Amino acid sequence: MDLRQRLAKVAASRVSVLIVEVPGWSETRWAAEHDMRSRGWRTATSPADADLLLTCGSPGAGLSRAIDLTWDQLPGPRARATALDFADTGGALDRAAEQLFDEHGQRQDAAQRADGPAMGSLADEPSTEQRGDGGANPDGDGPVGCAAEDHAESDGMGHESHDDMGGMGSEGSEGSEGSEGSEGSEGSEGSEGHGDMSHEGSEGNGDMSHEDMSHEDMSHEDMGGMGHEGHGGMDMSPGGIPLASGGGGDRDGLDLDVLHVPLGPVLPCWPAGLLLHCTLHGDVVTEARPEVLGAVTGFSTVSSFGTAPDRLDRASQLLTLAGWDDAAAAAARIRDDVLSRADSPSLVPAVDRLVRRVRRSRTLRWSLHGLGRIDAGFRGRHVLDAHVGGDVHERLIGFLTDARSTLTAESAHRSPTPVALLPELIVGLELSAVRLVVASMDVDVSRQLAGTVA
């Protein structure tokens, strides 16, 4: 046995898996997570961290592109698999692992890959394509419930910078545009510059919705000029990327770079199929536009929304984001026990223990206190359920107590939070707060898409 084989043997006990959940396939993801845990594998935090890409479900065109782009970013050795059913996950993982440790196959894969970092292919007419995959957006309307498509032409009050950035998406391919972009970002208030940019911006916007679906790749593009612009680099557009521009109207009065960063759809502990186009000042979200990416056309799913495993899964994801791995693991274990056992009421004591443990943690309470508070006024305006209230900490406890009552009685009637409400909740928060708030809301893309059809 040579060194390489020996390494492979040891490495096989800790494969890192990036899971992509297609809306409607949450049970498949749960099964996959259970199978991974029993093998000692772990969930990857980013494509760079992953050996294996597992798609749960059959994605629509938009989501497929995002997944392919993510696939290009896995460092390798790498393998990918698809599981369409919760009974199928173990087999899918094992087949992928076989591929992962197949020396010959990996060599071939590596030889076929392009040199240099993965860049998404640019979509030409993105918004029409978006309409093309009607499965994802049954009403044929790209972004759901948000008129932000035209934000490049918005009122101009401190938004100019966004226009520049709209062009971000067009990076790489068109160098000329890129350099225009950097002129625009030079800080001259020239309205023409902005005007130019907003044209490109509208193209770019479209690009973004495709190309940057995976959160990582956008980051490469966006950040192009960070730091360089300070030196007044004239036509610098490194890698063909226009420079990030200084932003107007930061809340702290700082001249921070304005970045466009998509959150999702391939992002751990993030609602399946949700893509938020965010505009960041530093690490503060100043603008967000939601979009949903769904499954293939004609797929109808039985949503597990509101069931005990669903509640526990949300609690687990929230705890993971809060950085409390042990409590998150406990929630995930109870979730899997509920799924595998017939007598779920017997798990009530376990849930009670977890609730006590989470409640007892003063550190968690202190860290999450007052975050993402939703008051009666907001609820009333948007016709939200009464259970959606309080701050992130209260909603976390709410998930767990919901799970408990669902185990003993019939499932509580919860309706998902519309995706379109998210921007109002997260604008003005920094990224960690955004992640926690989104995870604490009852977002369910598959339900939402089903609702649109009906």
Added chain:
Amino acid sequence: MSNVEVVEASAGWVPLAAVVLLATATAAASLDGALAARAEGRPISQGLQMPWAETARLFRQRRRTTLAADVLLWRVGVAALLVMALMKVVVIPLGRWTIGDLSVGVVWFNAMDVVVWAAVWLAGWGPNSAHSLVGGYRFLSQALAYELPLMFALTAPAVGAGSLRVGDVVAAQQGLWFVVWMPVAFLVFMAAVVGFSVWGPLSTPAGVDLAGGVFAETSGVDRWLLLTGRWALLTAGAAFGVTLFWGGGAGPLLPPWLWVLVKTAVLLAALVVVRRGLPALRPARVIEVAWLVVLPLVLLQVLLISVVVVVRS
């Protein structure tokens, strides 16, 4: 134990120091893996192998670049964590021996710790990625929170011993370990160690919510260096804590060098165990409490010690 003079070991012992540091760090990572495995309901033996399995995995993996990355600075930042941990142990005496018996050893430790700022920032900035960059921002804000308290926490034992030489600080604890009369400084020091190691409750610069933050774009040996550097920094910090506050090699029966290792292991284990019960602290909260609560407290501690020292002399 009589006064043991710390002597400088020859340069030939440097590799041994590195091996001891890495072995201790590996043991700590194994313990962490075992506890994680227990929490997930997996066999504990599987968790104990975690550092090796992760190493094997990462050594098989390819490195990765991103578009328009600042590769040089990125790689420098990635490698610097481990290097800084090694530089820190230079001034930590292992019983009677030390690699560098600097007259300003305490300041040296602090200086190396400041280099960690640059290291983590570069690791976040280099890959040209928003998530990494935000991780870098977060680390700087965290560093602003812990650095001043850390400096004053380091001042306390130095004032107590009347010297910046690490050997003198150890010798000054012959009667009474510093942890007894400067507990606040000790606790603040340990919190700062956790902070500069980007670990546990202060690991948000590398948090899951940022897709790994400064780790987000690294793979293969780069990620291995970051992970190892993190554990090595934590280990070096714990060893320095033992030296400054827990009497270094002082103790009955066992030889001093072994006492240093035993105490370091116990302190590390305590950190790992405590960490499993804690969530990560959101960056905004950390800086708030650091400046409003911790800094005044540690200043009071230093004042108290200064008064005691003046009165005693």
